[in-house]
Amino acid sequence: MEAWSINSFELLKRLLNDPRVSKDPNQHWPAFINGEIPQEWPFFIWVAVSNMFTAYGEDHMRLRKLVAKAFTPRRTAAMRPRIEEITGELLDAVGAAPAGEPVDLRSAFAHPLPIEVICGLFGVPEKSRDGLRRTVESVFNAAAEPEEVAATQVALYGLLTDLVSSKRAEPGDDMTSDLIEARSEDDGSALSETELLDTLLLTISAGFETTVNLLDNAITALLTHPEQLALVRSGEATWDDVIDETLRWRAPVPHLPLRYAVDDIELADGTTIRKGDAILAAYGAAGRDPELHGDTAADFDITRPTRRDHLAFGYGAHYCLGVSLARLEANVALPALFERFPDLALAVPQDALEPLGTMLANGHRVVPALTAPAV
Numbered sequence: 001m002e003a004w005s006i007n008s009f010e011l012l013k014r015l016l017n018d019p020r021v022s023k024d025p026n027q028h029w030p031a032f033i034n035g036e037i038p039q040e041w042p043f044f045i046w047v048a049v050s051n052m053f054t055a056y057g058e059d060h061m062r063l064r065k066l067v068a069k070a071f072t073p074r075r076t077a078a079m080r081p082r083i084e085e086i087t088g089e090l091l092d093a094v095g096a097a098p099a100g101e102p103v104d105l106r107s108a109f110a111h112p113l114p115i116e117v118i119c120g121l122f123g124v125p126e127k128s129r130d131g132l133r134r135t136v137e138s139v140f141n142a143a144a145e146p147e148e149v150a151a152t153q154v155a156l157y158g159l160l161t162d163l164v165s166s167k168r169a170e171p172g173d174d175m176t177s178d179l180i181e182a183r184s185e186d187d188g189s190a191l192s193e194t195e196l197l198d199t200l201l202l203t204i205s206a207g208f209e210t211t212v213n214l215l216d217n218a219i220t221a222l223l224t225h226p227e228q229l230a231l232v233r234s235g236e237a238t239w240d241d242v243i244d245e246t247l248r249w250r251a252p253v254p255h256l257p258l259r260y261a262v263d264d265i266e267l268a269d270g271t272t273i274r275k276g277d278a279i280l281a282a283y284g285a286a287g288r289d290p291e292l293h294g295d296t297a298a299d300f301d302i303t304r305p306t307r308r309d310h311l312a313f314g315y316g317a318h319y320c321l322g323v324s325l326a327r328l329e330a331n332v333a334l335p336a337l338f339e340r341f342p343d344l345a346l347a348v349p350q351d352a353l354e355p356l357g358t359m360l361a362n363g364h365r366v367v368p369a370l371t372a373p374a375v
């Protein structure tokens with residue numbers, strides 16, 4: 001599959017706000033319309049879903065408004081005590097490991113926290129949470145084999161269909177029940193059945209794999225840059241500085257598939273992106289653009305004046321709807337972890353940390369750490 005990868009911060013920002021760039025393959029991607037994109041393609045689910053993520057213009061506004069209505073800042077702020085509670089429980093479990101025995105901070109902390117939060121928000125029953133976690137992980141696996149891609153789609157829609165029917169039978173104070181009930185202010189219409197399932201798929205999966213990687217990247221960045229951690233501990237920098245610099249330095253979603261040119265788009269250097277061409281938003285590269293961040297762009301520096309200049313949450317019409325939830329989770333989790341374990345250290349050399357191995361997500365397979373010095 002061919003696509004233009006846009007890795008310049010300025011150009012990406014401009015294109016994300018350009019009405020000549022669409023996310024709807026049904027209207028604007030000839031290869032998709034002509035049936036040339038196979039279902040087994042690992043990105044298929046990213047482009048073929050029917051929700052705000054792949055909608056354009058007014059249709060996008062309609063779908064986004066229905067979700068935004070259920071996803072209010074009040075509801076996000078009300079999550080804080082629950083996030084603190086889950087964080088405390090996970091840290092107790094991490095702290096229970098015998099001194100000198102490494103704990104994987106990804107599977108024991110960075111991973112379960114966002115999953116518990118999002119499953120609580122959507123009222124996902126305990127018994128489905130593990131299945132959901134495994135299927136969403138697979139959605140982010142750009143190297144998945146065709147059989148895995150097909151199995152993931154079946155499993156994911158099975159879990160979501162069960163969730164919707166249980167909430168129809170017994171509505172609760174959760175976002176799934178709200179989305180079932182949501183009606184457009186313009187014409188009173190509800191989400192269609194496909195839109196409902198695909199919107200749940202989007203919000204639930206967007207809500208955790210991304211935040212898992214923000215936590216993983218912030219933890220590993222601080223453990224490998226003790227001088228930066230010292231700045232937060234002394235109060236010379238804030239946890240928000242850590243969060244923004246982490247998002248800039250290692251965007252949780254380094255590549256976002258896909259967008260399509262609605263018309264020919266001429267760039268300043270004379271290049272033309274032709275109508276119907278596919279476009280990949282290279283959020284990871286844009287965060288390290290030397291044009292903006294200078295020749296230290298690759299360094300992790302929480303005092304950098306341009307730390308907030310990143311596109312890790314996207315930009316324009318499709319700007320992340322969960323940004324305040326993601327920031328809240330990181331603002332609770334990170335200080336709690338580093339306060340609870342003042343001697344926290346990686347249990348392996350920095351270069352032994354293995355990347356996830358997918359172009360869709362920046363993170364590590366495992367983050368082995370020691371919570372206290374070995375005795």
Ligand code: HEM
Nearest residue numbers: 052053206207210211214252312313314318320321322326
């Ligand atoms: C660190 C955590 C997160 C990161 C890095 C992130 C990143 C992004 C990015 C890059 C986009 C733009 C996609 C595009 O280019 O079209 C996006 C959109 C979105 N995000 Fe997030 N996200 C995070 C957390 C969350 C959470 C916690 C939720 C919800 C619970 C969420 C829900 C959404 C939704 C619904 C959209 C689609 C918006 C639209 O198409 O109009 N995200 N996110």
